Amino acid sequence: AATPAAGAAAQAAQGDPMILQPRPWSTMLGHPVAFHPYGVPSKYEANLQRRQSPGLTQTAQASVAFAPLQGFFGIITPNGLHFERHHQGWVDIDPDQHRFMINGMVKEPKVYTMDDLMRMPSVSRIHFIECGANTGMEWGNAAVPTVQYTHGMLSCCEYTGVPLKVLLDDCGADLKNGKYVLAEGNDGSSTTRTISMEAALDDVMVAWAMNGEMLRPENGYPLRLVVPGVQGVSWVKWLRRIKVGDQPWNAMNETSAYVDLMPDGMLRQYTSIQECKSVITSPSGGQMLMGKGYYNVSGLAWSGRGKIKQVDVSFDGGRNWRTARLETPILDKCLTRFNIDWVWDGSPAILQSRAMDSTGFVQPRYGQLHAVRGTRSTYHNNAIQSWQVADTGEVFNVHVE
Amino acid sequence: AATPAAGAAAQAAQGDPMILQPRPWSTMLGHPVAFHPYGVPSKYEANLQRRQSPGLTQTAQASVAFAPLQGFFGIITPNGLHFERHHQGWVDIDPDQHRFMINGMVKEPKVYTMDDLMRMPSVSRIHFIECGANTGMEWGNAAVPTVQYTHGMLSCCEYTGVPLKVLLDDCGADLKNGKYVLAEGNDGSSTTRTISMEAALDDVMVAWAMNGEMLRPENGYPLRLVVPGVQGVSWVKWLRRIKVGDQPWNAMNETSAYVDLMPDGMLRQYTSIQECKSVITSPSGGQMLMGKGYYNVSGLAWSGRGKIKQVDVSFDGGRNWRTARLETPILDKCLTRFNIDWVWDGSPAILQSRAMDSTGFVQPRYGQLHAVRGTRSTYHNNAIQSWQVADTGEVFNVHVE
């Protein structure tokens, strides 16, 4: 008889034990339905988690948990992995006790319960949300290892709620003199942000649902503002109040934070729109390619000003570009997934993606961004991201001007 | 001094204690970020669960857990509430041990690992999945109380995977003589279904992801077939094999189950396409309206043959109809959310929705379905659903011919 080693070799020649030896799951009776009345991911997916970036913030309540973009597919963010950004921690509000007020320049200041709001004519739309500070650690130079930390303050959900316009009409808002609205939260921070009346009358929603279910507590349950195309801080969570006014409020998060420091020492305020941006998520920083050959290079593109029109990808650090395939649907102020073929020959390469939106605007290179805004800014970094593939297959975060 | 009762009354006159007395969540420091590295819904949402329908099946492994459509918004189904239908229980496969084979009428039968498949050119698309037996309990008469049980074998996700056509090409499939493909699972049942080559070359995907993350174990982790527009049983889960052939296979689930019993005693086989259908989810059976007045009536429409073109809603049992608003995006073989205004005057009413798809096909009334297919069928019940609102506000499941 053959030795065990020889037996294993013979078997290897015959084929893969994963096929030749029946697996437990194909020879057993599985788990019943509703074993998990509310389901969870496979235990083999545990590596994909929201994570803090060590040293970024001084507390875990005024902080960020980054979404693991390196493991995402398509454009929808699973609610359990939506990025988190709180100013004073997240709270779990009893929706029956929640109230929503509209006041200021309105004929009749009003109070609504969740029951009232959820009876109103609702809309459902898919939009991205990006924190204004996303990619902030990268303003000056390459600082963090993976796309989770460089770009992970980004998510995309189908929101359902009542258009803010419907509510403003319901209260008789003064649309002639009221040029701004203030949104205020009901958490400890009661965060406020000024929203333009133009947006308020266009596509802003007072939303209670994300991806088919109610908002998650971390994302504002039971009510948040959805301000498509605008940085996340304006999407006020645990929303309790909208006030109509004729001047911006200059709130703390409009003066001390979310202002863009320019090379001349001036601070740009109310820089709200998230301009056109993209990033390759696979392969990306901190990953190892599994050998030479074909890869489907995949990433995300978005614009706060409209739809994505085109995404180009470079494999030589920006010298030459090829146009990627865009997955459908391609929606307004929404993530668009792109894919492009690549055959890796095993030599070093620098991968970049460059998005163009429906206004014709093209995502800038770092050099172009630095030339205008310097290197000491924090917010609204939409520069082209570079991933350097070493001949070992390891992918590194680098900046190309 | 006032008595406590008088005090309460005075306060009520002043306003709502939910506003006048600061709530705990607005006067405390909340929870840190990444408190849940993978988040969960609010505790106040616990009523929305997947549930079995008592007495429907004899075991919980060859059974169904229905999705709570009555609580959904928009078109995306949260993965944790996706409906479940298994033949031999669900299994949690180690993706590193999973293999996928293509054989039959191909030049080269091949074996792929998950690593291989996930390197291939992928697509992402949003599609509905409906079990062929959805609304099956309702063929003869009104049988179950809520939309969770009448229509809850329905879900809708963004899927990511490689088009089956890419894989068939990779193995050199004989597209001249190969008119059918067989899909086979890797669970205990190793369920098989015959798929048309036409679909296989069109929009069928070998998918690993749903709604941005890997498939859930209950939904086939790490690999399932996505057969847009076709009943769920063909979306073989835990997919291990595709075989190309020149004849259908007549599998157990193509003969003993998923066949449509006609009034003449014949069984229709391979009735795969889920024809145009819709249902109002709010208000729906087992719910109580909260008094007279305005309601946003909301529901879902879908068609296995294309896009939704129009949804009409009747409030008088089908005598008169009004056209509903359709939310965007409106996609091929995908759920479409509709909404329509309704002012309930407090008197009894019968609510119905009627969808029309891009082929011009109009969802049938029960009378029309019964006239062709009788009352003893089990599958493919796409009749117009009626919800009767009593003057008490309670909503009941009824059938109108």
Add this chain to the structure above:
Amino acid sequence: MNAFSLGREATPAELQAWNIDVRPDFKGLPPGSGTVERGNTIWDSTCASCHGTFGESNEVFTPIVGGTTDEDIKTGHVASLLSPAQPVRTTFMKVDTISTMWDFIYRAMPWNKPKSLKPDDVYAVLAYLLNLAEIVPEDYTLSDKNIAEVQARMPNRNGMVFWKGMWDVNGKPDTHNTACMKDCMPDVKVASSLPAYARNSNGDLATQMRIVGPVRGADTLKPAPT
């Protein structure tokens, strides 16, 4: 072909291990045989706990055998499918090809230990079921050689129609509603209402609906308000 250099050729042993499907024309059927008698033994030890001793009935599962007649074996069309009096639709009332049963038992049964039967076991247990269904005699040995004869006696072998209308995405529908908008029905007749006992048959509905929003779940532990 092989455009990606991903994946690899399947080995003969791998194909043998997984290529288990059996078609109506018996392509894929492994050689082998089994007697009714041996099938009876396997059935009683391995199947009966779920399907009942005679495969006809028990408290849990829909019977496999029953509802077919000698006349059906002649016509190839099970007459009881027409009868509302027939309590259940058994497997033999529906399945038109014997290959289906061979294929299914081999891949999926016994339910709690699928893929544990050898081909000869499947022939045997299928012979036993065929005998129960009065399709083969008690002393029958089913094999790959004679299975075509059995096929010619399947009670519902002519009872199926491949329904193109719902197979092709462009197939022809069989219902024909129109998008009438006004005065569409002379009068609305409720043909069927949820039976009163069914209001609470799926549990207390108050606990199955959201606690806020436009509606609440009806408290079905109490009678419906009037």
Add this chain to the structure above:
Amino acid sequence: MNAFSLGREATPAELQAWNIDVRPDFKGLPPGSGTVERGNTIWDSTCASCHGTFGESNEVFTPIVGGTTDEDIKTGHVASLLSPAQPVRTTFMKVDTISTMWDFIYRAMPWNKPKSLKPDDVYAVLAYLLNLAEIVPEDYTLSDKNIAEVQARMPNRNGMVFWKGMWDVNGKPDTHNTACMKDCMPDVKVASSLPAYARNSNGDLATQMRIVGPVRGADTLKPAPT
């Protein structure tokens, strides 16, 4: 208006309870006052544990005070914002309106017990911070009457620009890349690479990537392979 008969008019008491926002023109500012001295007491007992005794520094939070000069108070533009040598950007270096600080402290501080301060407490603690920032003298009493004077001395009151380009959805962008496709750069220069120490600074990346797929996470507990 009131098209839906949903919701109801807010009462005066409700408006009073929630209408707490204060604007740069002091609309919304409640009457009241507080001295630097009382502010010092509140600060030491209620704020210092997080923000440090003098509001200038501690180990945890970005300082509120510091980095501003008498010259800044004159120009209304904080010069140290231009200096890369300035280690941090304090609140007083940036915030242009005193209303912002009043509004924020009243709604959000102390962080672990927000909305526990009375208006007079806010005036007091703000007076204390203004004194630390050398904007008001030690014996100052801040009130709704004199707060406009303080505004006129805010060090960065002229340091902000309302940037329309990124406020309006149709605003004018300030960068102007083009969709060049071929030979776009003479040579590619890597301006900055992830520092070697940062490869493992966010934990072992092997445990942060999926265990199957086109890639694996790099094992950053070991040095990068070469």
